[in-house]
Amino acid sequence: MTNTDHSFDHLDITNSVLSLAYNLESYPNHLYKAGYSISRIEPKFNVNGGVNPDILFMSDDRGLFAECKGGEYYTGENLGRYDRIAARHLVEKGIDIPAGSIEIDVGIFGKENLEALKDKLLEEGITYPQVIMNKVIQKKYGNDFKDTALQKLFVEPVQIKGKPLQILRFTENSSLRKIAPYVFQAMAARSASKRVEFTTRELTEELMGEIWDSLDRELQKTLSNKVGLFLRRCKNEYLRPYLGKKENVWRIRVKDHWKSRKKFGEDCKRMVKNLDQTSLYDFVYKQ
Amino acid sequence: MRMGEFMITSRAQLHNLMEKTIDRNLRSMEERGEYSDYAVKTNIIEANCGVEDIPTSFSKYSIELKPTKDKFLYVMIAKEKGKKFILYLDSFFKRYWKLYSIEESVTINRFIDHFSNTLLKIDSLWMPHQMLDSFEKEYINTGFSIKFKQEVLKEEELSENDISQLTMRLWSKGSRPAQKIVDLLQENDYPVTKTSTRLLHVKNDEVKFLDEVYYDGKVTISKGTDIEEHIRFVNSIIDAYKEKMTRIEDNRMYLESSDGGFKSSGHPFELKFSKDQNIETLSEKIVNSTRPFRLWGVVHDHDDDFLRIAGVDTHSGDKFDMDLMPGYARVYLPKKACGNVIFRLYTNVQHSLDPGVIIYDQHGPLF
Numbered sequence: 001m002t003n004t005d006h007s008f009d010h011l012d013i014t015n016s017v018l019s020l021a022y023n024l025e026s027y028p029n030h031l032y033k034a035g036y037s038i039s040r041i042e043p044k045f046n047v048n049g050g051v052n053p054d055i056l057f058m059s060d061d062r063g064l065f066a067e068c069k070g071g072e073y074y075t076g077e078n079l080g081r082y083d084r085i086a087a088r089h090l091v092e093k094g095i096d097i098p099a100g101s102i103e104i105d106v107g108i109f110g111k112e113n114l115e116a117l118k119d120k121l122l123e124e125g126i127t128y129p130q131v132i133m134n135k136v137i138q139k140k141y142g143n144d145f146k147d148t149a150l151q152k153l154f155v156e157p158v159q160i161k162g163k164p165l166q167i168l169r170f171t172e173n174s175s176l177r178k179i180a181p182y183v184f185q186a187m188a189a190r191s192a193s194k195r196v197e198f199t200t201r202e203l204t205e206e207l208m209g210e211i212w213d214s215l216d217r218e219l220q221k222t223l224s225n226k227v228g229l230f231l232r233r234c235k236n237e238y239l240r241p242y243l244g245k246k247e248n249v250w251r252i253r254v255k256d257h258w259k260s261r262k263k264f265g266e267d268c269k270r271m272v273k274n275l276d277q278t279s280l281y282d283f284v285y286k287q
Numbered sequence: 288m289r290m291g292e293f294m295i296t297s298r299a300q301l302h303n304l305m306e307k308t309i310d311r312n313l314r315s316m317e318e319r320g321e322y323s324d325y326a327v328k329t330n331i332i333e334a335n336c337g338v339e340d341i342p343t344s345f346s347k348y349s350i351e352l353k354p355t356k357d358k359f360l361y362v363m364i365a366k367e368k369g370k371k372f373i374l375y376l377d378s379f380f381k382r383y384w385k386l387y388s389i390e391e392s393v394t395i396n397r398f399i400d401h402f403s404n405t406l407l408k409i410d411s412l413w414m415p416h417q418m419l420d421s422f423e424k425e426y427i428n429t430g431f432s433i434k435f436k437q438e439v440l441k442e443e444e445l446s447e448n449d450i451s452q453l454t455m456r457l458w459s460k461g462s463r464p465a466q467k468i469v470d471l472l473q474e475n476d477y478p479v480t481k482t483s484t485r486l487l488h489v490k491n492d493e494v495k496f497l498d499e500v501y502y503d504g505k506v507t508i509s510k511g512t513d514i515e516e517h518i519r520f521v522n523s524i525i526d527a528y529k530e531k532m533t534r535i536e537d538n539r540m541y542l543e544s545s546d547g548g549f550k551s552s553g554h555p556f557e558l559k560f561s562k563d564q565n566i567e568t569l570s571e572k573i574v575n576s577t578r579p580f581r582l583w584g585v586v587h588d589h590d591d592d593f594l595r596i597a598g599v600d601t602h603s604g605d606k607f608d609m610d611l612m613p614g615y616a617r618v619y620l621p622k623k624a625c626g627n628v629i630f631r632l633y634t635n636v637q638h639s640l641d642p643g644v645i646i647y648d649q650h651g652p653l654f
Contacts, residue, residue: 023649024557026615043548056548093547162612163593165555166619167542181587181597185606188583193407193604210622214544261576261583261601268585 008070008111017109019164026162034149035059045089051081061099065106072116082106176275184268191254200228238267293373297356306514331504332384335408346401383525412504413630416481417654426486428465430458435478438639439572478642535626554649556618561643563613579635600628
């Protein structure tokens with residue numbers, strides 16, 4: 001992702017696209033309507049040196065690869081290789097093929113950045129349908145979707161009212177503001193269920209959920225270190241009355257009373273307010 | 288009735304005791320116009336722990352559990368400031384316990400309130416009015432209670448047409464008057480958030496039971512000739528609740544890694560308000576850790592028409608996430624979280640904010 005003013009959070013775009021496959025009223029549900037559901041997020045295919053699409057959606061007889069783009073210039077290596085993915089590659093990955101022959105669409109999804117990126121894509125001969133999702137969602141550039149149901153749904157502009165679901169909560173690059181609420185949430189859950197002692201690693205594992213085991217060891221270590229640094233900062237700032245540490249074990253103490261919990265919530269809120277949009281990277285390396 | 292009469296050692300003895308009490312009350316009512324004993328009551332409890340996890344003391348109570356010949360049935364002797372009273376704990380349904388009692392309602396209600404509110408992993412049922420309505424289909428509906436009290440918005444924030452409070456108790460002979468009153472309320476946009484419903488079960492011209500079912504899982508017997516019919520009815524309430532609980536918990540959201548990338552499971556719940564809400568006021572009320580919601584949370588990602596909450600159900604210690612918009616709320620339950628939080632949230636939004644709220648999952652309306 002580029003660092004220009006016109007780049008958008010990749011995670012936000014990915015969540016926006018994923019949300020289209022849910023049966024919601026509070027957010028557009030184009031993919032749900034067209035019969036698609038999420039098959040895989042960040043699948044990796046061993047095709048010509050590797051193709052790593054952002055999302056694969058499947059319907060009863062079709063597939064859709066979604067490529068999420070947040071920048072204006074960088075087209076990436078994936079886009080040139082999608083055509084080489086065939087049903088056999090899906091089978092190799094344990095993905096169910098619901099129909100005898102399967103037709104796969106590729107869609108590029110982004111925000112206003114696509115207004116600039118479209119020219120770059122054209123230069124490179126990439127003509128997949130391009131869907132802009134800002135205040136409205138609409139396929140504005142590129143070829144039509146092969147699936148006529150998708151084409152029909154995406155061709156009309158539809159207003160987006162709320163924000164997308166948060167299927168993916170954060171990555172190691174997310175700002176502290178994004179991560180902090182989940183750290184507080186994990187501590188409050190531990191306090192309420194009387195699991196008050198924890199190591200930094202245990203808390204980080206809890207934050208990442210079921211995907212923790214699949215993360216690279218180095219990434220696990222980096223994330224743990226960052227969460228540990230954040231916990232230290234909490235202990236030195238507004239959460240001093242609640243957080244303690246003895247050797248490598250943290251202890252959270254929030255009294256089992258609504259007033260104490262409410263106060264803890266208010267102090268967490270003060271802590272969040274105190275954080276600017278610094279990324280964890282900035283926090284770790286610029287303290 | 289003396290303490291000794293309340294001691295039972297088998298399920299048959301318990302049934303006998305309850306049936307005799309109902310019979311005595313019925314005769315006394317016919318002869319003297321009042322009950323001779325306290326009514327037989329059943330409280331359904333949602334438990335995510337084992338009987339052995341119940342502490343021997345909590346709040347101002349101490350309790351002793353005496354086993355019976357039945358593996359799942361216990362005599363629960365509770366003490367409050369030297370006053371003893373007895374309940375019968377039936378844990379046959381692992382997650383839905385039944386607490387039978389033949390004691391004074393005030394004493395039992397207070398005890399159940401502490402039992403289901405103080406102890407971690409033990410909750411009452413939270414049945415929205417649609418569930419109570421659904422029980423009426425099988426029986427004669429001889430009355431109901433409606434209670435709505437606006438607890439989120441202040442009087443000055445309400446419009447002329449908004450109802451800030453409505454409490455109603457109706458007794459009727461036959462279902463027709465009860466249904467007509469509900470129709471009338473609906474036609475005039477008044478809340479129909481039932482908090483209890485009275486059901487008469489007649490078979491071969493014999494009154495099998497006249498029970499009142501409350502939204503929190505309490506079922507009282509006013510009349511009856513057959514305790515088995517009452518127990519069967521209570522079990523059917525548990526079945527209905529269990530079915531919804533399974534559906535709710537099937538929607539729990541999580542990611543898991545697989546060979547071909549991450550797989551995503553579940554679906555958020557979407558609450559559709561009948562009119563736009565002030566999301567700040569609403570979030571303050573919902574996640575301030577107090578009853579009835581009993582939720583804690585940190586608000587983040589906040590702008591004029593949207594906010595997210597990273598929350599915890601303080602009753603179970605489970606996490607949840609919520610998005611609030613003026614017209615909608617979305618609730619995400621993570622893997623392993625107890626689904627009772629959805630019942631509690633939805634039922635209390637009905638009772639204290641928006642009687643017309645609808646909740647959806649991926650398949651459509653949940654209730």
